[in-house]
Amino acid sequence: MRLNVTSEIGKLKTVLVHLPGREIDLMVPPMMAQLLFDDILYGQVAREEHRRFQQLIRFIANDVIDIEDLLAEVLQDEDAKESIVRDLAKRNRLRRPLVARLLDEPADKLAETLIGGILREQEASGDLPKFDLFPVPNLFFSRDPQIVIGSGMVISSMATQARRRESLLSKYVFEHHPSFRDEKMFFVDFMAAEPERPMPRNIPTLEGGDVLVLSRDIILIGVTERTNRAGVQELAKALKAAGSGVKTMIVVEMPKQRSFMHLDTVFTFTSRHECLIYPPVILPGGSQAAKVTSIDLTRRSLTPKQEKSLLGALRKLGFDMEPIYCGGQRSLDQQREQWTDGANAFTLAPGVILMYERNVRTTEELASHGYNIIYEDDLLLGRVEMETWTDKKYALLIPGHELSRARGGPRCMTMPLEREDI
DSSP states (O other): OOOBBOOSSSOEEEEEEOOOOGGGTSOOGGGTTTTTOSSOOOHHHHHHHHHHHHHHHTTTOSEEEEHHHHHHHHHTSHHHHHHHHHHHHHHHTOOHHHHHHHHHSOHHHHHHHHHHOEEOOOSSTTOOOOEEEOOOGGGGOTTSSEEEEBTEEEEOBOSSGGGHHHHHHHHHHHHHOTTTOOTTSEEEETTSSOOSSSOOSSOOOBOGGGEEEEETTEEEEEESSSSOHHHHHHHHHHHHHTTOSOOEEEEEEOOOOGGGSSGGGTEEEOSSSEEEEOHHHHSTTOTTOOEEEEEETTSSSOOOEEESOHHHHHHHTTOOOEEEETTTTOHHHHHHHHHTTTTOOEEEETTEEEEETTOHHHHHHHHHTTEEEEEHHHHHTTSSOOOTTSSOEEEEEEOOTTGGGGSOOTTTTOEEEEEOOO
């Protein structure tokens, strides 16, 4: 398998996902805040929605790969298995009997355990569940634990303890899987030595939802509640030192609010000349307008330069993007639909995007910009087809009623490993 991501819109070839497993079925209401959820998901329906989501992706992509399957393949190698279990045990201070138990599990069961956790028997009715190994229910948001830029990868430094094992699992897969194993592959591995628990203090943080690849030499990165300035600086230094080919970083500093947890919750690219935006944050003069700077990685000093706006900075670099408003023209609808990931489009090919159907005003706005609207069932049942050999634009709508309750959209649930160059 090959890593190659030089844009957000090149035709998708290979993408990493994760079907939500039993890890989302172990949550009780007192655990929601700790595990970053606003609600309890109905696992059976969430999984069916995700399977159908994957089916839509396969209309364009060659390969849709579950990271759990890759992890199971890695764990079939006994040396890799021993190395991974002992590393995880050291980082989590696991006791010897538990380590022995993990080492005895077959590869596929161990992969499930490292994601789903180990629940202790509850002693009394109503007790809060206790775990020998915590589950990682956010793993189906595959965008965040790792970031592919060009032909290299960044292992993320997650901002919350609940998600740090996600980056560890990605590290294990991409270090040990024969399809990817290459010591030169990583631009930076933020999890090289850090513990999973307890959470280190004052560390650089960086999550994949804050990184957008505009071209081979330009990336966008958000400073948000999940990615801090130190993470941006570390990434800038690593990309420069590695000769990554990235010459410019556009840094978008946003209000630190849960509704704007990542840059891709307010801004995504949909075609060569269009982007989906949440106006109050992205437009200059907006009520919550982001502060935008740029960093020239070809210079000795990585000093940020002030920009007037994100769209203005893109225009200066030769990308004159037409904004499409998440939620349409009314502020009320913009706020409602941004909350339900109306700006979080996942682009399968230039002008072919995946969205949640619940964002009705955003869909109407896309239609007014020439996007043909196709509902999931119509495509899966063959009632309509996409003319992918033409320049027609499409917005494919998935119901995602359970998936959307987890506070992440189609882009959040995918990490492209390979796209065609454009």
